[in-house]
Amino acid sequence: MATPTRILRGWGGTSAPGEEILGENLEEIARDAVLTRGLGRSYGDSSLPPPGAHKVAGSTRADQILLFDEADGLLRGEAGVSLAKIQRVILPRGWSFPVLPGTQYVTLGGMVAADVHGKNHHVDGTIGRHVQSLRLLLADGRVVRCSREERADLFRATLGGMGLTGHILEAEVRLQPIPSPWIWAETQRVESLEDLILGLRTAASDWPFTVGWLDALATGRGLGRGILIRGRWAEKNEAPTNPPAEKHRMSVPFYCPGWLLNRVSMRAFNTLYFRRHPRRLKAGIRHPESFFHPLDAVSRWNRIYGRRGFTQHQCVLPETERPGATRRFLESLVSSRAGSFLCVIKDCGEVGEGLLSFPRPGISIAVDLQIKRTTQEIVNQLNRRVIAEGGRIYLTKDSLTRRDHFAAMEPRLEAFDAARRRWDPERRLQSAQSVRLLEQAR
Amino acid sequence: MKVVILGATRGMGRALARKMAARGDRLFLLGRDRNALDRSAQDLKALGGAEVGTSHCDLEQPDGFAAALAAAETALGGFDTVVVTAALFAPQDELERDHLLSRRLLDVNFTRTIEFCEEARRRLTGGGGGTLCVFSSVAGERGRKPVVLYGAAKAGLSHYLEGLDHKFRSMGLKTVCVKPGFVKTDMTAGLDRPPFSGEPEKIAPRVLRAIDRGRPVVYVPPPWRWIMLVIRNLPRAIMRKVGF
Numbered sequence: 001m002a003t004p005t006r007i008l009r010g011w012g013g014t015s016a017p018g019e020e021i022l023g024e025n026l027e028e029i030a031r032d033a034v035l036t037r038g039l040g041r042s043y044g045d046s047s048l049p050p051p052g053a054h055k056v057a058g059s060t061r062a063d064q065i066l067l068f069d070e071a072d073g074l075l076r077g078e079a080g081v082s083l084a085k086i087q088r089v090i091l092p093r094g095w096s097f098p099v100l101p102g103t104q105y106v107t108l109g110g111m112v113a114a115d116v117h118g119k120n121h122h123v124d125g126t127i128g129r130h131v132q133s134l135r136l137l138l139a140d141g142r143v144v145r146c147s148r149e150e151r152a153d154l155f156r157a158t159l160g161g162m163g164l165t166g167h168i169l170e171a172e173v174r175l176q177p178i179p180s181p182w183i184w185a186e187t188q189r190v191e192s193l194e195d196l197i198l199g200l201r202t203a204a205s206d207w208p209f210t211v212g213w214l215d216a217l218a219t220g221r222g223l224g225r226g227i228l229i230r231g232r233w234a235e236k237n238e239a240p241t242n243p244p245a246e247k248h249r250m251s252v253p254f255y256c257p258g259w260l261l262n263r264v265s266m267r268a269f270n271t272l273y274f275r276r277h278p279r280r281l282k283a284g285i286r287h288p289e290s291f292f293h294p295l296d297a298v299s300r301w302n303r304i305y306g307r308r309g310f311t312q313h314q315c316v317l318p319e320t321e322r323p324g325a326t327r328r329f330l331e332s333l334v335s336s337r338a339g340s341f342l343c344v345i346k347d348c349g350e351v352g353e354g355l356l357s358f359p360r361p362g363i364s365i366a367v368d369l370q371i372k373r374t375t376q377e378i379v380n381q382l383n384r385r386v387i388a389e390g391g392r393i394y395l396t397k398d399s400l401t402r403r404d405h406f407a408a409m410e411p412r413l414e415a416f417d418a419a420r421r422r423w424d425p426e427r428r429l430q431s432a433q434s435v436r437l438l439e440q441a442r
Numbered sequence: 443m444k445v446v447i448l449g450a451t452r453g454m455g456r457a458l459a460r461k462m463a464a465r466g467d468r469l470f471l472l473g474r475d476r477n478a479l480d481r482s483a484q485d486l487k488a489l490g491g492a493e494v495g496t497s498h499c500d501l502e503q504p505d506g507f508a509a510a511l512a513a514a515e516t517a518l519g520g521f522d523t524v525v526v527t528a529a530l531f532a533p534q535d536e537l538e539r540d541h542l543l544s545r546r547l548l549d550v551n552f553t554r555t556i557e558f559c560e561e562a563r564r565r566l567t568g569g570g571g572g573t574l575c576v577f578s579s580v581a582g583e584r585g586r587k588p589v590v591l592y593g594a595a596k597a598g599l600s601h602y603l604e605g606l607d608h609k610f611r612s613m614g615l616k617t618v619c620v621k622p623g624f625v626k627t628d629m630t631a632g633l634d635r636p637p638f639s640g641e642p643e644k645i646a647p648r649v650l651r652a653i654d655r656g657r658p659v660v661y662v663p664p665p666w667r668w669i670m671l672v673i674r675n676l677p678r679a680i681m682r683k684v685g686f
Contacts, residue, residue, distance in 0.1 A: 023628050024452050061628075064485035089488050 008048050008056065011041050011302050013309020013371070014399040016048035016432050019055055026062035026079055030137050030167040033057035035431050037163075038080060038107030042114065043312045044399030045432035046162050053430065057167065059109050065089060066170065073175040074132070079109025079168045091181040091288065092243045096233070098130040098176045100292045102344075109168040114396040115160030115354040117364075119209035119231070119292065122349040126357055128159035130174045136166035139424035143169065157419035160354030162395055164420060164429050164438070180239035183209075183291040185231035186283040189274070193224020193327055197319065197363060200347040203230040209291075215270040216333060216343040216367060217263070224330055226345070227277055231291055244287050251299040258306035261370055266341045305370050311399050313382050314366035316348055316359055317391040325389040326363045332385045333367060336378045340367035355416045358394040366397065376400055383409075395433065406437045413438065443467040443653075444521040446514040448499060448558065449528030450486075451478040453627030454577065454649075457642035458525065461650050463490030470514040470521065472499035473528070501528055501554040502546070507561045515565065522572035523653065524562040526555060529577065531629045537591045544591050551595035556602050563606065563615060571614020575653050576603055580621045580661065583670045587685060607658045616656035620649055623666030636686075638665045 008018040020037065023029040030036050036057040037047035049056050059080030067076040073095050075086065084104040086097050101116040112134065115126045124130075133147035134155060144166075146155040158165045190196045196212045203210045207230040214226030295301055302310070317325040326345070333340065344366045348359040367382075369375055379400040386393060392409040393401055407413060417438070420427070427439070445462055449455035450471045463469055463486040471486075471494060473479045479496040486494045495517035499510035514521055530547045537544040559574060566572040581589040582596030589596075600619055607617035624630060624639035640663035652660035661667035673686075 021631075022626075023631065024456070025628075064481055065488040066481055066484050068484075068488040093491075 008037075009040065010044050010047060010399065012043040012311050012399060013302065013305070013307070014043075014045045014048065014311075014432075016045065016051075017054070018049040020058040021055055022058040022061050024061045026057060026059050026167070026169055027137055027143060030057040030169075031141065033167070035163055035429060036079065036109065036167045038110035039082060039105050041103055041106050041110065043310075043397045044395075045436065046114070046396055046398075047110075048432040050430040050432050050435040059107055062169075063107075067172070070095070073177060074172065075175055076170060076172040077108045078170055079107060081108050082106065083108070083111065087288075090175060091178070094177060095175040096178045096181075098124055098174065099127040102293060103296055104289065104293045105296065108171050108173070109163075112159060112168055112171050113161060113163040115352060115357040116396070117346075117348070117359050119211045119229075119346065121359055121364075122204045122210065122347055123208050124176075125350060126160070126352040126354065126359060127173070128352045128354045128357060130176075131159065132172040132174055134158055134168060134172075135170035137169055138166045139426065139428040153419060154423055156353050157355045157416060157423070159352065160357035161416070161419075162356070162431065162434065164431065164434055165423050166429070178233040180234045180236050181244055181288060182234040182239040183231045183286045183288050184234040184238060184283070185229065185286040185291055186281055187230075187277065188228045188281050189225075189277045189279055190228050191225050192221065193226075193330065196224060196226050196228055196345065197326060197347070199228040200345070200363075203228070204347060208232050210347065212345040213273075214343045214345055215274050216330060216340045217267045217270050218274075219334065223334065224327065225274060226343075227274065231286065234285055239285060244289065247287065247289050247297065249297060249299050252301055252303040255303045255307045256305070258308055258370075261305060261341055263339050266339055269341070305368075308371040310368055310370045311375065311379070312366055312368050312397040313379055314358075314364065314394040314397045315382070315386045315391045316362050316364040316394075317386065317389045318361065319347075319363040320361065322389050325391070326365060328389065329365060329382070329385050332381060333378075336374075336381050338367075338369055338375075338378045340369060342366075342368045355412060355419060356395070356410075358392065358396070360392070362391065364394075366394075380405070395437070398433070398437075401437065403437055443523045444470075444518040445523040445525060446470045446472060446511065446518070446521050446562070447525040447527070448472040448501075449526060449577075451475065451482045453527065453629055454622065454625060454642045454645065455525070455527030456482065457646040458527070458649055459486055460489055461646045463487075463492075463494070466490060466492075468492055468518055469494045470518050471496045472510050472514070474498065474500040474502075501550045501558065504554055504557045507558050511561055511565055520569055522566070522569070523575065524559075524566065524572070525575045525653075526558060526562075527577045529555065529629075531592060533633070534588050534590055534592070548591060548595050551592070552598045555599055559602070559606070563610065567610060567613050567615050571616075573616045573618060573653055573656060574603075574606070575618040575620060575649070577620045577622065578603065580623050580666050580670050583621070584674050584681070586673075586681070604658070617658060618649075618652050618656065619659050620652070621659065621661045621666065621670070623661065623663060623669065625662070638663055638669065 009015045021029045034053040062078040062080040100118040115128045117126045209231040346364045383405040387408045450459040483494040497510045497513040578600045579596040581593035582600045603619040645662035
């Protein structure tokens, strides 16, 4: 059953010695694995084995759709089925997956474990809200179902539980009906961070999908200038009659040299990206993939950061309770002279059910940081800011947060630890990240 | 196409069935694990939209072959393509240690597979022709150290398929013998991967094209055609020395 690979990597390049066991029967291969991983799109060490352990189950061959109820909009799939496959099957038949994260190369199990959110978080919440039930292989070897009615505590701990409460084998999700598989999108240049945040708030009441891209390298008054993006599923009469064609993808064929992305080239790119957008509103029909998953247009784009890789710092800040929190965070980023190639901002809605679910009301901001000698200190500095503002970070992106910083952000840690004590008292399920951030001295 | 597949629940058969379902072919699945059959049928139905029927069929129980193919005939209203990907595999040293296992492997991969093909051939030619696509292996190309027994069964199977092709093509039966090199599936998990190993999803379109065109032999991934050309022509003195 083994497919030996000596090094396992997160999307950002974080690595750990380990072996990914692939197989069509996930229940079988996960039995002696310390963790299950999917397509490996979490940026940091969430999907890597902890030190000393070796075997991680890979779910990507357990990728069957077990039920697609076209009348009721219900889908049950094995953990390894990718979002790309799900959308390919259901979009032409009038349904969409209810939550679409930034990439479609994620697995169903991975989405549940990370309790992912998308551009519609302000109305539809995280994926957890739409999950009806889960089938788990517990640490003690039992296979159980859980839902809001059955083992509700296990269900809540598993949504956003980073795969640490049991191996997710199957998930059942309620789908969203759509009038057409195309998107009506509007984009708009915004000259300041405050306008961008205001734009997100205003759009929230009328638009199901909103997000902002911002130039984190512009200085002074231009800091936080960006592009506001809003969209909705196109009505039948405005959409093309043909289904969206499969997109052609470019690929980054090798690791780019580490110097390729530097302050000058990143600033040039960001300025160009900003200036290229006309001052007036741009509106029209968009391909759903280019709207929801723009980065998927270039496969293996993570290689542009070079072999040393990168990390993403994504946090959510309570902007309403603490006005200006986002600006203070960005200023902290600028003063660190870090420079982020890509910076994405989104207003979040209600807190989800998941015990460790990331989003909360406020502004979520994600910045990509190339790994350098100074990156650890920059992340520390950003995290101090997050703690001061009462925000928290997204585990799915993290590889460098310090344990004491995480504890200071997460009063919910004790409840999650209690759930793990109950369902995995011997701590058989662990990841490199859980050892780094969650394991209590016992 | 109306296709009966033996072995569609896993590996290369699964990938091929998905390609067929996605383009609208009607499918009927045969296999020995009823639960796995049901799950695969659901997955293929989601991909293609059409119902996918299943029936139990175990290569070790030849008495069930006729009934299984009859069930497929009823469900599909006749079929024009039969695909066989099911087979057993075990490493050579394991087979040498366990003579019951090697008897079983030789029996399933040669005798039983051919019995199944004969049943399929009778029905296909009786219905005016069609395609019989069977997964053999590059292991059958030449006697080699790591696949002495497995390769012998596959060599016999490849020979049988060539004979069928010569004899029945004029009667409308096209025979497609697929010769996979190393493909990363559950069957080959744990083995050291040679260069040019392939993914089931990548090779499925090539097999499908071979079926559509009725090509008698197809190597997947393609470089294996040239690798095997070399290996077939290596002098015995060299084959005896090398480990592959």
